[in-house]
Amino acid sequence: MGALAILAAHICGLEEQLLSNEVRTNPAAVSLLIADDYTEFGSSGRVYKKEDQVGEGGAGEVRMTLSHFELRTLSEEAVLATYRTFNEDTGIHCLRSSIWKFRDGRWQMFFHQGTPVKGK
Template sequence: MESLNSLKDHLLILEENLLKPEIRTSQIELKKLLADEFFEFGSSGSVLYKDDQLVDGIGIVKMKMSDFEIHLLSDNITLVTYRIFNELKNQYSLRSSIWKFKDGRWKMYFHQGTPTDF
C-alpha cells in the first residue's frame, strides 16, 4: 500500500487529469480512469453513467481545484473531496469521488458535484 502522502499525490493527479480537455474528450483515457460501474451525480442534478460519458466524452471545462483531501475507507477504497471553481460558469461546487484500487490501478467508481456559494 502506498504511503498516505503518495496516495494523496497520486489521486490528486488522477482528479486533475479528469479536468484536462485531452482526457475528457478521449474514450481511451476515460476508460483508463473510470470503472465499468462508474456513475455520477452531476452538479447540474443529472445522473450520468460511464457508457453515457464515453460516447461524447465529458465536455471541456475550465476549473480550478482547491482543498483536496483523501479519506481512507479501506485498504483499497478512498473517498476524495475538494472544491472546484468553474471559471466558465463562475460557479463553485463541492466535489467527492470514490476511487478503488483494483487490478493494479486506481479507478473512479463514483463522483458527485454539489453547487455551493463559495
C-alpha cells in the first residue's frame, strides 16, 4: 500500500469518526478533530464555526453512511477529501468535501462543505 493510500485510509477513518455519534456527542473528541479556525458550509445552508460544534452535546447525533471516498493532495500539509453521505433519517444524499491540515502532529479538519443531491 502506497503512502497516499495509507493517508487516504487514515483521513477516511477521521471522517467516519466525525459521523459517529460517540465522537459527535463528545465536545472534547470533536475539538481534537476540527481546527480552531474551522468553517463549514452545511448542507442546510448554514455556516458553522468550531464553537458551534463543540458546545454542550457536541455536533449532535446523526445516522449517516459514507461512500465514494477520494483523497487529493493539496500540499505536504493539506489534503482534500471528497465523498458522499446518505442520511438514514432524512433520506438525503449529499456530496461532501473537507480540507484537512496537518498541524501539531495530527490531521485536523479545516473546512467542510455539504451539498444535497437528488438520488444516488
